[in-house]
Amino acid sequence: xKKLGIVILSIVLGISACKKDHEVGHENELITTIKxxxxxGNETKSFAYKDLxxxxxxxxxxxxxxxxxxxxxxxxxEFLDESKTPAFNITDEIKEEADEHLVVITPxxxxxxxxxxxxxDVNQLPIGLMGKFTSKLAAEGTLKVQLRHQxxxxxxxxxxxxxxPGSDDANINFEIEVK
Amino acid sequence: xxQKGFYxxxxxxxxxxxxxxxxxxxxxxxSCFVEGKITDKHTREPIAGAMxxxxxxxxxxxxxxxxxxxxxxxxxxxxxxxxxxxxxxxQKLEVNLLHENTHDFRLNExxxxxxxxxxxxxxxxxxxxxxxxxxxxxxxxxTGQNLASILTSISGVSIIQTGSSIGKPVIHGMxxxxxxxxxxxxxxxxxxxxxxxxxxxDPFLAKQITIIKGAKSVRYGPDAIGGxxxxxxxxxxxxxxxKTEINHFSMSNGWQNGISGIVESSSHKINxxxxxxxxxxxxxxxxxxxxxxxxxxxxxxxxxSIGAKYSRKRTDINAFFSQFNSKIGIFSGSHIGNTTDLAxxxxxxxxxxxxxxxxxxxxxxxxxxDIQHSLxxxxxxxxxxxxxxxxxxFGQQYNFRSEVDALRGDRNTAQVFKINTxxxxxxxxxxxxxxxxxxxxxxNGLYQYNISTGKILEPxxxxxxxxxxxxxxxxxxxxxxxxxxDYELEAGIRWDKRFLDVYYLERLQSQVTSxxxxxQSITNTLSxxxxxxxxxxxxxxxxxxxxxxxxxxxxxxxxHHGSAAYEVGELDLKSEKVIENSVVINFADKFYQFEVLxxxxxxxxxxFLAPTxxxxxxxxxxxxxxxxxxxxxxxxxxxxxxxxxxxxxxxxSNQLSLLxxxxxxxNQPLIFMPANRSETNLTFKLNDFWINEVMLNHRLVFKQNxxxxxxxxxxxxxxxxxxxxDGDYMAAPDAYNLFxxxxxxxxxxxxxxxxxxxxxxxxxxxxxxxDYLNRFRYFSDEIGRNISIRTNIIF
Numbered sequence: 001x002k003k004l005g006i007v008i009l010s011i012v013l014g015i016s017a018c019k020k021d022h023e024v025g026h027e028n029e030l031i032t033t034i035k036x037x038x039x040x041g042n043e044t045k046s047f048a049y050k051d052l053x054x055x056x057x058x059x060x061x062x063x064x065x066x067x068x069x070x071x072x073x074x075x076x077x078e079f080l081d082e083s084k085t086p087a088f089n090i091t092d093e094i095k096e097e098a099d100e101h102l103v104v105i106t107p108x109x110x111x112x113x114x115x116x117x118x119x120x121d122v123n124q125l126p127i128g129l130m131g132k133f134t135s136k137l138a139a140e141g142t143l144k145v146q147l148r149h150q151x152x153x154x155x156x157x158x159x160x161x162x163x164x165p166g167s168d169d170a171n172i173n174f175e176i177e178v179k
Numbered sequence: 180x181x182q183k184g185f186y187x188x189x190x191x192x193x194x195x196x197x198x199x200x201x202x203x204x205x206x207x208x209x210s211c212f213v214e215g216k217i218t219d220k221h222t223r224e225p226i227a228g229a230m231x232x233x234x235x236x237x238x239x240x241x242x243x244x245x246x247x248x249x250x251x252x253x254x255x256x257x258x259x260x261x262x263x264x265x266x267x268x269x270q271k272l273e274v275n276l277l278h279e280n281t282h283d284f285r286l287n288e289x290x291x292x293x294x295x296x297x298x299x300x301x302x303x304x305x306x307x308x309x310x311x312x313x314x315x316x317x318x319x320x321x322t323g324q325n326l327a328s329i330l331t332s333i334s335g336v337s338i339i340q341t342g343s344s345i346g347k348p349v350i351h352g353m354x355x356x357x358x359x360x361x362x363x364x365x366x367x368x369x370x371x372x373x374x375x376x377x378x379x380x381d382p383f384l385a386k387q388i389t390i391i392k393g394a395k396s397v398r399y400g401p402d403a404i405g406g407x408x409x410x411x412x413x414x415x416x417x418x419x420x421x422k423t424e425i426n427h428f429s430m431s432n433g434w435q436n437g438i439s440g441i442v443e444s445s446s447h448k449i450n451x452x453x454x455x456x457x458x459x460x461x462x463x464x465x466x467x468x469x470x471x472x473x474x475x476x477x478x479x480x481x482x483x484s485i486g487a488k489y490s491r492k493r494t495d496i497n498a499f500f501s502q503f504n505s506k507i508g509i510f511s512g513s514h515i516g517n518t519t520d521l522a523x524x525x526x527x528x529x530x531x532x533x534x535x536x537x538x539x540x541x542x543x544x545x546x547x548x549d550i551q552h553s554l555x556x557x558x559x560x561x562x563x564x565x566x567x568x569x570x571x572x573f574g575q576q577y578n579f580r581s582e583v584d585a586l587r588g589d590r591n592t593a594q595v596f597k598i599n600t601x602x603x604x605x606x607x608x609x610x611x612x613x614x615x616x617x618x619x620x621x622x623n624g625l626y627q628y629n630i631s632t633g634k635i636l637e638p639x640x641x642x643x644x645x646x647x648x649x650x651x652x653x654x655x656x657x658x659x660x661x662x663x664x665d666y667e668l669e670a671g672i673r674w675d676k677r678f679l680d681v682y683y684l685e686r687l688q689s690q691v692t693s694x695x696x697x698x699q700s701i702t703n704t705l706s707x708x709x710x711x712x713x714x715x716x717x718x719x720x721x722x723x724x725x726x727x728x729x730x731x732x733x734x735x736x737x738x739h740h741g742s743a744a745y746e747v748g749e750l751d752l753k754s755e756k757v758i759e760n761s762v763v764i765n766f767a768d769k770f771y772q773f774e775v776l777x778x779x780x781x782x783x784x785x786x787f788l789a790p791t792x793x794x795x796x797x798x799x800x801x802x803x804x805x806x807x808x809x810x811x812x813x814x815x816x817x818x819x820x821x822x823x824x825x826x827x828x829x830x831x832s833n834q835l836s837l838l839x840x841x842x843x844x845x846n847q848p849l850i851f852m853p854a855n856r857s858e859t860n861l862t863f864k865l866n867d868f869w870i871n872e873v874m875l876n877h878r879l880v881f882k883q884n885x886x887x888x889x890x891x892x893x894x895x896x897x898x899x900x901x902x903x904x905d906g907d908y909m910a911a912p913d914a915y916n917l918f919x920x921x922x923x924x925x926x927x928x929x930x931x932x933x934x935x936x937x938x939x940x941x942x943x944x945x946x947x948x949x950d951y952l953n954r955f956r957y958f959s960d961e962i963g964r965n966i967s968i969r970t971n972i973i974f
Contacts, residue, residue: 030642031798053686054642055737055797056745083687153474153511154465154540158533165533168517171800 033080038073049172065176067135075133102148103128104163108141125161135178143176214249217242232261306669306706307718308763313388319971323428334834335818337853340953341375343962344478352840352852353405361409365574368600372731379503379552381482383439383459386413394759396702396724397671404724404757415453415488425972432965435463451490458483464541469945469963471535475508477543493562503552508543513958517800551579565610574602600627618659625652646683665710672703698727718763728752732807745795745802756783772822785812789891811843830862848885855881872923883911883951915948937969
């Protein structure tokens, strides 16, 4: 019986643990910039949200989106970390893990325009880095751009093509004007 | 320490106690006796007037002026002996009285006796009686629970939870840096500032936990404003053979399993060398509420410790090393990006289907916490001439904490904190003056540094929660205790000074900024108690204590994950100071015990976090802004306990904890304070039955009706999109009732000293409830029914 105790103890002790000291390989992820590129023919209009010093500190700079009515724009969305030089492109990372991400673009009213997805991940679900934005009549309002991070939970996929699962990695309201 | 008048009174009580003797079958030999000497553990002075009791036999006596005692005419058998004296810890001891020579009729030797049992009693920490203890027997019944849950069995102690696996103790409404934990004689230094940072201590190693409810700065230094938790393993002692203890538990909720082993003995080769090895491990998967499972709520733990003591003549040298490792999954449904996510989560009756999977897993995914805490202790205890004594204790601690968030790819680690602490204490117990005054003088030093990024003086990143810092604190104290008759008096004074140097990078700057803070304070204490006929004890305690603002309160600037709050520190915070007044009335007779602890604490510059009403725009959306601020506060409350017992077979007890905490500047209640509670317990001890003990427990937690009514900060900007209800996102949850049952069986085997099996069912009715102090109450219900089985084997 006494030997048994020692055996149990030495087995448990055998799973030795050493001093933890990992230096963090990378800084916290920081998205400083969201860029929306509206392309019509050869003309591209870009609008951005920029907060170079990260959360807090100086207030972010948000461009006002200005579009022409009744036009089919090709819309691409870019996510950048411009606090580093050169700027780090987070869009590529999102593409790599497209099955865990969804960009959701919501105008404050349908009178402003509509967004349709033009890209798909491996599971045939939309990503939203590319899409079509069709402007309507002259109107003013907001355009909400969300990057939903929807990682698997206990090995089970959560992305289902809707915005519900996961959490916001980005959530910005751009002012928009169609005239 | 001797009091003649005391003796006579004691004799009367003794007669009273003995007159309740039961009629017993006198078949066995009842001429055994026990004798020995009682001494103070530290000064080794004899203790007079201690009550030694063998309750099963209804025998009791008091130690004489030389500390000697003798109980005669005890029957053969195995008994529990209890030693009690004012100013010291109650001790329990198992004695085995054996008749070795029944047929020897020679007069003097016909009495069979046990070798003198010499007891070294330990001084209680607090003269006024505002302390409570959990002993090894009580702790055995709670293995597998985290430290804070164990402590909630004491009145006046509640718990702040983050999900089901992370718990922080709250004493009289105060927590985090206002509570000091003394682990194995060393001030536990980790990341106490965070509400989701649980104490990094292995409860399996603890054999005695003492809680001091109230300020105790004079002895333990800054931060001991709300109370002190003292955790101790058994003292190492000489053993002729190897002693082993194995503890195991299994729980149905989350399939949590744990095992702990302790092996201790003494060296045969080196005289005076005693040692102990201990290890424990624990693993649990997703836990379940009454209606659904919670994804990613598993936890793992692996801890070990090595201790050794070498005693020679008047010198004891102690060495101890322990390491705590833990990985805790954070409920996936609580990972929210911003306030919109939070508002949606609050709006849902039940978390989304993906966060409440049907299937069970042990796997821990992101987000999770990965924690390690190591402690090295070296202690020298030197007896000097004239009963004087010198203790030098050195401690080194390393705390590693990484909070890994659900971020993209495998390349991101959210927050890493590495904190190193060195402590040194020199304590001198002087020889008693005028026979009645004993005391000590001590010096404390602490050097601590925290590294969040780069090197201490060269931080590399600006977006860290806690900047790099060094903290150097020195202190000196002097405490004297005077005992005369039924009176006991303690007075003490202390001085501390803290030097805090902080190194950080400002936003978008590469030049290191450094700030320097120096704080100092003098604290004092005065306690007095009087014992009336050993039945009624009245104690009064006055104490002051302080806490300089901690780094998180000064420097926070960022989104606090999981709580959807943008937290902002305040560099101009002043030190917190408390003036405590408390009274303890304790009455005990044979069948009834009553204790009330009333406290009135005034806190000057009480630091707390409150919503400003503004929001901060970030890339993830807007977050409500929370700022650290100060006010003068008042904490008033009562811990009331009643206990009726009949022939030690049946006990009914109730504990009531009441608290009123107010912000005096705004004339409203303080936010996030524990609700009033009542706990009722019914215990049956059955000696000749197939089970030995049945315990029923009922816990009633009232609704917290005392929440702030108006906003803390002036002039908030336009109203936030998330409506704050009484300074909170969600109104305080309703009151709830919980019922538990516990059945204990002692098994007897030839080869084991003790074999205990404990069966327990917590939350029998599978009640759905949420608790005000659980930070995850926005997202999910508390866990449901939990059936557990525990075994404790000593051989």
